[in-house]
Amino acid sequence: MSWISAEQALALLGTKPQTLYANVSRGRIAARPDPSDPRRSLYRRDDVERLASRHKGRPPAKAVAAEAIAWGEPVLTTAISTVRNGRLLYRGQDAARLAETATLGGVARLLWNASAEVDFAGRARALQPGMAAAYRAVAELAATDLPANGRSLTLLLRDAARTVSFLAGALAAPGTDPVHERLARQWGRPDAADPIRRALVLLAEHELNASTFAARVTASTGAPLSAAVLAGLAALSGPLHGTASQSMAGLVEEARRLGPEAAVNAHLRRGQPLPCFGHRLYLDGDVRAPALMASFVMPPHLAALAEAGERLSGEKPNIDFALTGLTAAFGLPDDAPLTIFALARSVGWLAHALEQVETGALIRPRAHYVGVEPPVE
Structure with a gap:
């Protein structure tokens, strides 16, 4: 799993820091503290690159499908369970x-x-x-x-x-x-x-x-x-x-x-x-x-x-x-x-x-x- 700095993430995304932080808060980009400097954060490269590709224009349907099959967007509707805000929920109850x-x-x-x-x-x-x-x-x-x-x-x-x-x-x-x-x-x-x-x-x-x-x-x-x-x-x-x-x-x-x-x-x-x-x-x-x-x-x-x-x-x-x-x-x-x-x-x-x-x-x-x-x- 590859992690990159905020500067590298912003360069790939071509956005402002506020947009990067918003994507992290919405769960679109994973972030963790930098082991060498806990005051800074690192960002998962795969997530950043996926969002960066979207910003270049609406991807074709086949690209969306290919992305969804591997940790991408949800592909099926279910009422059974989900992972949300760091919690595992079974029909709305904390597992x-x-x-x-x-x-x-x-x-x-x-x-x-x-x-x-x-x-x-x-x-x-x-x-x-x-x-x-x-x-x-x-x-x-x-x-x-x-x-x-x-x-x-x-x-x-x-x-x-x-x-x-x-x-x-x-x-x-x-x-x-x-x-x-x-x-x-x-x-x-x-x-x-x-x-x-x-x-x-x-x-x-x-x-x-x-x-x-x-x-x-x-x-x-x-x-x-x-x-x-x-x-x-x-x-x-x-x-x-x-x-x-x-x-x-x-x-x-x-x-x-x-x-x-x-x-x-x-x-x-x-x-x-x-x-x-x-x-x-x-x-x-x-x-x-x-x-x-x-x-x-x-x-x-x-x-x-x-x-x-x-x-x-x-x-x-x-x-x-x-x-x-x-x-x-x-x-x-x-x-x-x-x-x-x-x-x-x-x-x-x-x-x-x-x-x-x-x-x-x-x-x-x-x-x-x-x-x-x-x-x-």
């Missing part, structure tokens, strides 16, 4: 506040507009709980469930709850208690139940991220809701999304050998962004991270790394860092972050799938062809 007391079932009630807290009880147990079992369980449902189109909301809500129950059965211990307690029991750490609960709530939904878009496109075809969750799981498996916390392993090991400050400096000198620091949607840091980290004591080596990383990069630890800290603090399995992420986000995928089914519209964007043209006859 960080919800995380103080809510359960995943309670958040499902909110996001799905259900009449009561959703029960994800399950008595079946996978022979080898984990992500492989999760894929198999949801794929089996997707292969046999009825299409979503033409079915009542009551039946769709039942399908949604059953899908999450199957997923929970593949990832957590069986039982009728809340899923955060079942995960804690599965991992032999009952004292981790409340932090896991918080993580599930904070990760349940995050607007139109990659996996949610995949789930929503699938739902738009009329496919079963379980198929939408399967699509979400597939997208979540990528290192730029659900497994992002695994990218921190190298940095953590380097910090153990060299010390946190030396490790961060070495990383930055290589021109690499620090893994698990910063988030494009949050100008002042990923609000989910402190909401989760407040529920446990960060291991000293990770606390030192968080301090050095923020001080030297100007970016705060994000939710992936917090999940890494949670895993280390309680000695959870290495795949715990992805397990928590997948189970939590399935609720958000289903909220979007339900909303998309209600529209009855197929999501079918066009591609801008840049390949070989046929010969002129």
Whole structure:
């Protein structure tokens, strides 16, 4: 992520400082303090260049579409969630506040507009709980469930709850208690139940991220809701999304050998962004991270790394860092972050799938062809 000075930003924009500051306040340009001089600000180059290109004239429709697909302007209408003024909102309610007391079932009630807290009880147990079992369980449902189109909301809500129950059965211990307690029991750490609960709530939904878009496109075809969750799981498996916390392993090991400050400096000198620091949607840091980290004591080596990383990069630890800290603090399995992420986000995928089914519209964007043209006859 590249940052530039106010002078450089103004030169690119060709505007007055007041216009630059107005664009920052409206969330169009990300800004952060200059690590070398906290009295000055730096501005995200990508945001400045995008606005500068607009000022040169109204861009063609294909340019607008291309920009929107990668952190650009909103492309779909939703009433489920948004990130606004540094807050993550679930149907208008602050997710960080919800995380103080809510359960995943309670958040499902909110996001799905259900009449009561959703029960994800399950008595079946996978022979080898984990992500492989999760894929198999949801794929089996997707292969046999009825299409979503033409079915009542009551039946769709039942399908949604059953899908999450199957997923929970593949990832957590069986039982009728809340899923955060079942995960804690599965991992032999009952004292981790409340932090896991918080993580599930904070990760349940995050607007139109990659996996949610995949789930929503699938739902738009009329496919079963379980198929939408399967699509979400597939997208979540990528290192730029659900497994992002695994990218921190190298940095953590380097910090153990060299010390946190030396490790961060070495990383930055290589021109690499620090893994698990910063988030494009949050100008002042990923609000989910402190909401989760407040529920446990960060291991000293990770606390030192968080301090050095923020001080030297100007970016705060994000939710992936917090999940890494949670895993280390309680000695959870290495795949715990992805397990928590997948189970939590399935609720958000289903909220979007339900909303998309209600529209009855197929999501079918066009591609801008840049390949070989046929010969002129």
